Structure formats: structure tokens, C-alpha cells
Amino acid sequence: MAKLWGGRFTKETNKLVEEFTASIEFDQQLALEDIKGSLAHVQMLAECEIISLEEADTIKNGLETLKKKIENEELEYAVEHEDIHMNIEKHLIDEIGTVGGKLHTGRSRNDQVATDMHLYLKTKTTEIIQLVEQVQHSILVQSKANVDTILPGYTHLQRAQPISFAHHLMAYFWMFERDKERLVDSLKRVNVLPLGAGALAGTTFSINRERVAEILEFDSIYPNSMDAVSDRDFILEFLSIASIMMTHISRLSEEMVIWSSQEFGFIELDDSFCTGSSIMPQKKNPDVPELLRAKTGRTYGNLMGLLTVLKGLPLAYNKDMQEDKEGMFDTVKTLDGSLKLLAPMIETMTVNTGAMRKAVTEDYSNATDLADYLVTKGLPFREAHAIIGQIVLHAIQQKKYLLDLNLEVYQEFSPLFEEDIYEVLAPENVVAARNSTGGTGQTQVKKQIELAETKLKSVEKV
Template identity: 45%
Template sequence: MALWGGRFSGGSSNMFRQVNDSIGFDQVMASQDIFGSIIWSRALQGAGVLTADEQTQLEAGLQSLLDQAQAGTLDFSQTQEEDIHAFVEAELTATLGDIARKLHTGRSRNDQVATDFRLWCKDHIAMLRTDLVGVIAALTELAARSQDIIFPGYTHLQRAQPVRFAHWALAYVEMFKRDVSRLDDALARMNFSPLGCGALAGTTYPVDRQAIADQLGFTAPCTNSLDAVSDRDFVLELLFCASTSMMHISRMAEDMIFYNSGESGFIQLGDAVTSGSSLMPQKKNPDALELMRGKCGRVFGSLQGLLVTMKGLPLAYNKDMQEDKEGAMDAVTQWHICLSIAVEVLDSVVVDKERCQQAAQQGYANATELADYLVDKGIPFRTAHDISGQAVVFAISQHKPLEELSVAELQQFSAVIEEDVYPILQLEYLVDKRNILGGTGIEPVAQAVSAAQQFVAAQQATQP
């Protein structure tokens, strides 16, 4: 049953139906579509279109369908309907007869689908927000148990300055916290109801759109009918949130793949999130991390695809906009999967403290401290920088770290160097000297861990 069949005497071709029918993917919005129809039936009664008895029958029939949708027992396998809206109306008509044909009065599939998809996005934002908090919790726990582990920090993928492993984990805590705030912002802009805007120009029936919005769980109704039915900014924002967060996941995965490599050996991953080789029995591959990194591009593609679809569309609704759903639904699914597996990966991580310590000592990261030491002795920084670099070159030639050079060897480069240089060349000194907010000293790291724990506790306390 096509909802638009009034002026047509012939049916659609099979090829047209393959590109036109959306029931194969928009059926996942069954609960949202039925819920919206329940609220619309109440609005129609309030506008005098339905009697109280008619509305009661419609709501009872819709509630039965909603119960089936939520239980996952609605059967779409034999339907010939083109979309979820036609399917629901057909199911309702089969139960109630002609009274079901009154439900679509004053409503268009344009405002209906815009409402359905906003509701679907809102429901999934709640799920994704919980997922993000779970990743933050796993990172925070990893940080809490690795505060005493020092390993190399990198720039240009070259060893730079030593940091606490907890400081690395906390950097990603900050990224995922921003992802949470982006979702909250997207939800605030998404939280307006298109229902009652009709095809593009509103409806002639005196429905109470604020009451409709309230009952649907929206903040308010959309204020322009043209915009309401043709806006897909809310999908784009959700896809941008997904893309940014997947970029964070991918960067974290890349770090951990490197840290897990034989060349680094800083961490070991659990068996449950790794795989072996069909040829080489010694291999333990970080496949979960690689898949997380790989799926990032897939989510980016969904964002780019919808941007390109929307960029040339005139107002108001155009059938091109049916392309908003499959990419977005897949992106949400992939994001959810990656956030979920990220928790398992992080929970499995074992950090090799000794290997981390050795690597931090081998990178001549204390060269900056030697330069600062010389500055404290009255040498201009640029000169101190040159002296420190010369000492590093010599240490490399001797296959020694800076702290193992003798005073006499160091004094080749500056006579002001004394025995008091050795404490400042130790790893703990290098790290804990940066004892300021945002630094990698033990005190700011411990405070950051505590703040992250408090954030997680507050977020989990408000989750349903």
C-alpha cells in the first residue's frame, strides 16, 4: 500500500522499488514511528479530528504494535510496504479497519520521518554517551594503576621527554570528555519537534505543537516548517561527533599498536582482543586495535557522503534525503562497537614498567634538563642548548646515557658542570620537575586521576 497512490493507476517497477523502498533499513525506527503516531493521535483528538473513542482505539492498537517493536517481534519479512510509515499504517488497518486511515490526517511523511529520525538519534545519543563514559572509566583506571610508570613521550615519533604512563592515558580522557560534551551540544540543537509541520507548509488543523513536543520529549517545536522538514543538521552533527570521536579512538589505537610492538614492548594486550597468524605461531597481533583504526575511515565516509548529498538541495524535502539514514545508522553502530571494544582492550593492558623505564633512559630526554642546569649556572640558554647537544653526541659515541658520563667527561663541554648535575639527570627528577597543572609530575597526575574518577562517578550516577 503506497501512501501516495491517489493519482496513480499503475504500480512501481521492480527496479524503481529497489532504489525507492526504505523498509529494509528504516524499520529500525519502528518504535519511534509508532510512538510519534500515538502522540499525533492525541493531537488530532485535541484538534477535534478524532473522537475520544477513536483515539482510544488508535492508541491501543499502536501500543500493541509498540510493544511488539520493543520486543523485537514485528515481522517485516513478508511486507510489501515501501517504508516504516506505510508498514505501521497497514498493520494498524489490518487490526482496526478504516479508523486507522484517519491517523495520517494533517500529517506528512516529511514531518513524520524528520520526527522519527530525531527520536532515533536522541535514543542512540544516550547509548553512545554511556559508551564514552565507559571508555573514560577504563582509561582512568589504567591511569590510576600506572602513575609510577615512566616511559618516553614522543614528538615526530621520536623520543622527546619522559612522561608518566598515566599522563598518556589521561590525555585521552580529556579527548573523550570533549566527545561527551559534543554529544550534549548536538542533543541540545537536535531537541526540537518537526511534527505538525506537514509536507512543508504546516497543517491546517489546530494541533497544539508545544504539547506534541512535550509529549515526544523535545524541548520545543521547530519554528519554521520549511526548515523543519528539510533540516538534516542534526544528523550531520551526530556524524561529526562520531567522526571526531573515531579519530580519537584511531589515534589511541595507533599509540597502543606501537607501544605493543616488539620494538617498544611497553604494553601487553590480552588474548581476548588479539589474534594469531595462520603461518607464524609466535605472532600475537593487535587486531582489535587495527580494526578500530580501520573503521575510522568508514565513519568519516558517512559524514562526507551526507554533506555532499545535502550541499545542493533546494528547500524543502527531496528524496535525496532518504540517503541520510543508512550511513548514519552504520556510523553509529561502528562507533558503538569501537567504544565497547576499546573498554575491553584497555582493561586487558599490562604495562611493562621495566621496559618503559629503560626506553625513557635511552632517549637522552634529560638533555633539556642539562641545558636548564647550565642556564642556572649563568650560561645563556642558546649556548647551554649547544653544549647539551655536544654532550649528547659524545654520549652516543660512548654508548652511554648522559647520566653515566663522568664529571670529567661532561666538563669537556663546560667547566661549570659539577657533581650536582647527577640528581637533575635522573628520570624522576625530569618528570616531577613539571609539577604544575597539566604537567606530568606525580602531584598533578594524581590530582588529574582523582578529577577523572570524580567525573566518571558523576556521569554514572546520572545514567539511566
């Protein structure tokens, strides 16, 4: 079958080359975007009197027919037509005749595919922002229910200081808030129209690129035609943001895996997000958070893959750039699925407050408060630190915790200790004492939650 571009060639394309270079297997995901861009393009061509109104109407009707077939999954794609653009153009010509060939006036597949990807990421970025907000909502639900739930906070995975479980969860809310802000900001770069740049140098036709941007609701157009067809920064930025977000998802997933282990027992994931063992009947495996951790590698790989593809490319378009799509599609799919699972998994998990309470009373994570106590009595912090270190060592040797030691023992190390140290050491008071802005004290955590709710509501209004 003759290619739509085959006039200059004397031989048919080698079948292996045809299969190797074709992108239709994956870029058919851009079918609706391709139709949308073409409808705007043909409208502009008619308004600029480059084609007649009658021709434009015929082409529009043909494109609308193909759009319905795409939506109903009735359109068939052929490898010999290489990509989504040529497949649609071939179907259009079959549908309305040779006038369909006028659709490609004043454009190239180079600016066409770039436009399709801009349109695709505009939609997907907006959808992902909404999914991030669902995760944030789930975090808020659990946080509001666990302001007074206390567990050990960790550094180096060693118990450090008692904290509110809500405070711990809210750390992830703010991570996702930054992810969301990055996505919102990236839309500035996504919302730039490349169509009308042609293959690389523009076109001889008197087109109106600004009009196409208006129809497609783009904020601006690329001012340089070569940059327009070769720019993939907007995809790199999306892949970078997605990789950072998957890092956050992975960190939270790791904690869920640890917390749900028998050794910790801080939470229990809902049965609907776990699986069993084919041999060990007692097992309840946290497969979902484990897979979320693993899928982070896919997003990293997709980012590194495209960076590598682009790093040495001369201007303008090169066939190498066909490799920009599969990683983008895969990352969108990975992020979409991960966020859709993460939100309900967080909201439905059971918090074992008893296990958390037991953990925070059977450690030395209140030691810093003893040091602060001595500081309030006038002792320099470094001296106080040394004294408390000796007390902790003594308690460990006696197989006791700080709350178990008698006042006489404390006073052997420093006469500054008084009966009120037991109030200072109580986990609730340890947490409440950290009332500095952004701290884990219950008052501050409640303020933090209020701020977070305000942010989500302001987004909903927009």
C-alpha cells in the same frame, strides 16, 4: 497491490523503481520511534478534537499491538509499502480497520521521518555518552596504577622527554571528555520537534505542536515548517562528532599496536582481544585496535556522504534525503561497537614497566633537563641548548648515555656542571621536575586524575 498514495496514478510502480526507491530494508530500525511518535500524535489529535476519543483509543490500541509485535520481531515488512511509515500504517489498518487511516491526519511522512530520526538520535546519543564514560573509567583505572611508571614521551615519533605513563593515558581521557561535551551539547539541536510541519507548509488542522513536544519530551519545536522537514544538521553534527571521536579512538589504537609490538614491548593486550596466525604459530596479532583504526574510515565516509547529499538540495524535502539514514545507522553501530571493545581492552592490558624503564634510560630524552640545569646557573637558554647538543653528540660518538658520562667530561663543555647533575638526569627526577599545572610530574598527574574522577562523578549524579 494499490499504494496508500496511489489515487492520482494510472499505472503501477515499476518493480525496479519500487525496489530502488524503497527504504524499508534499513529504516525499519526506526519502527519503535515511529510508533512512539504516532502515539503522541494521535493523543494530540484527540485532545484537539480533530478525531474522537473513541477513534484515538482504537488507534492507540492498534499501535500498542504493533509495538509488541515489533519488540518480539513478529512484524513483517514489505518492499511494496516503501518505508517504515507506510508499512506500519498498512499493518495498523489491517489490525483495526479504516479508522487507522485517520492516524495520518495533520502530518506528512516528511515531518514523520524527521521526528523518527530525532527520537532515534536522542536515545543513541545518550547511550553513546554512557559508553564514552566507560572508556574514561578504564583509562582512570590504568592511570591510577601507573602514576610512577615512566616511559619515553615522543614528538615526531622520536624520543623527546620522559613522562608518566598515566599522563600519557590521561591525554586520551580529556580527548574523550571533549567528545562527550560535544555529544551533550548536540542534544540541544537533536531535542527539537519537527512533527506538525506537514509536508513543508504546515497543516490546515488546528493541531497543537507544543503538546506533542511535551508528550515526547522535546525541549522545543521548529519555528519554520520548511526548515523542520529539510533540516539534517543534527545528523551531520552527530556524524561530525562521531568522526572526531573515532579519530581519538584510532590514535589510541595506533599507540596500542605500536606499544604491543616486539620492538617496543611496552604493553601486552589481553589474549581475548587478539588473534593468531593460520601459518605462524608464534603470532599474537592486535586485530581489535587495528580494526578500530580502520573503522574510522567508515565514519568519515558517512559524514562526507551526507554532506555531499545535502550540499545542493533546494527546499524543502527531496527524495535525496532518503540517503540520510544508512550512514547514520552505520556510524551508530560502528561507534557503539568500538567503545564497547575499547573500554575492557584498556582495562585488561598488561603494562610492561620494565621495558618502559629500560627505554627511558637508554636514550637522550633527559637532555632538556641538562639545558635547564645550565639556565639555573645563569646561562642563557640558547647557549645552554648548544652546549648540551655538543654533549649529546659526544655521548653518541662514545656509545654512551648522558648518565654514563663522567663529571670531568661535563666540565670540559662547561665549568657550571657539578655533581648534582646526576640527580637532575635521573628519570624519576626528570618527570617530577615538571610540576607546572597540567605537567607530567607525579603531583600534577594525581591532581589531574582527581579532577577527572570529579567530572565522572558529577555526571553520574546527573
